[in-house]
Amino acid sequence: MKQFVDVICLNQKTGQIRPLYILWENGIKYPIDKITQIIPAASLRSGGMGLRFTCKIGNNYRYLFLEEGKWFIEKTQLN
Secondary structure, three states: OEEEOEEEEEEOOOOOEEEEEEEOOOOOEEEOOEEEEEEEEEOOOOOOEEEEEEEEEOOEEEEEEEEOOEEEEEOOOOO
8 A cells, every 4th residue: 555655855956856855744844865766667555656765764665756746655464
């Protein structure tokens, strides 16, 4: 299931987009500590296709997708 989220990004003059923070629905702002990969990919759990950012947030790695101008993560049992 897709969990749409607000994202604070850096839009670089080169055209690259770098997400900096995920704003969760409860108002908590999670900093993205590191991005290890950016590739075009499908969300196997939620469906859809877009850019997939592999993000380190705290001690966890999550997939953050940009699909047609909207950001989402794959919702899990822990969300």
